[in-house]
Amino acid sequence: MPSPLKAGTGRLGIMVGLREEARLIERFFPQAVIALSHAHEAGARRALQQLRQGGAEELLSFGCAGGLDPALKPGTILLADSVVAGGERLPSSEGLSRQFDLGRGVMHGAIVHSPVMVGEVAEKRALHSRTKALAVDMESGVVAQSGLPFAVLRVICDDAARPLPPAAASGLREGRVYLPGLLGSLVRQPGQIGALMVLGRDAAQARASMKTYLENLAELPAKRH
Template identity: 40%
Template structure:
């Protein structure tokens, strides 16, 4: 029987993942070191496959918030990593609403439309996140099949407010004190934060709906 581990960046993503995989889930806090520690914890529990799960930022200007992604390639430091075909199929890669393409890994949060446009032109990747590349490299090193299930949160034409780079603590929870401090120092970003929150709500709802539909699949 398969034992699939899930890596997320945020605890809110972990709550969604439990609807699909009720067992081994770890949060990275959207940091490289956090991801490495979380992946080792997953490996220590005896998982034999790993899924990178949660939100991503759109790079393709045609992709809207709420688009489900099951990428066929993860692009990390000029190298392609290929997710496991069977695991992608189990996750719903053949579903009509799923976007297939390449996903870019970034070590930092991509906050501006201009930077997203440059990355799209340079790589052709449809979206970017901060965990999937680490998962891909880790799984290749440890010879573990992996796949990525993500949803677009902020589109390619959405600039992120500065507070977005401070929002998470190392355990994947919201860092309320830093969020409040940033908003007090720059209250104008409240409007952009509200727009981002609306996009995030759409993404959360779409991923939640997709996960519930796919939970009918039996693994193992």
């Protein structure tokens, strides 16, 4: 079992999109309050309310992100120094972010919030050009606008050069795989099977990369309080 980690001085609330992400992070922060957005913005706002009700005093946005910078490959760890949301660039808490910084194997830069899934290569390219953000997700903007100290720890799942297959959206419901939606999408567009297999491989690589990162972080006594 990994050594428990504690971040900052207040009670930590962690927002994740998917149940797999929740299962991973709770191993390392068993005392934290964790809430799922189910990978959509309305869910993120409900999750924020749950975190507040659970007594969270500082927040972490955790999980996968879509790559916008062409140089970032699946499995790249990102510790965001700011979040672009609602036309603003909101800085993350330096003190809190430092608690998640391994000091190696992590990229620093901005992440942009999107209310919808950004799946097309042209959309990713345009968003990167407009914001200069390294990656995109659907939770960090809600966390950043909460008014609480926050940090963002994300891992690139899909890179900027590869579009997301339609089944990536229709095959998710309530933060887990939704088999009827997945199969229905594949029946309608069987040509996406190859892309879906690649996405599955990249997602597995991303999870493994984040797990290793957290395990290494847990081995540093200076990161624990």
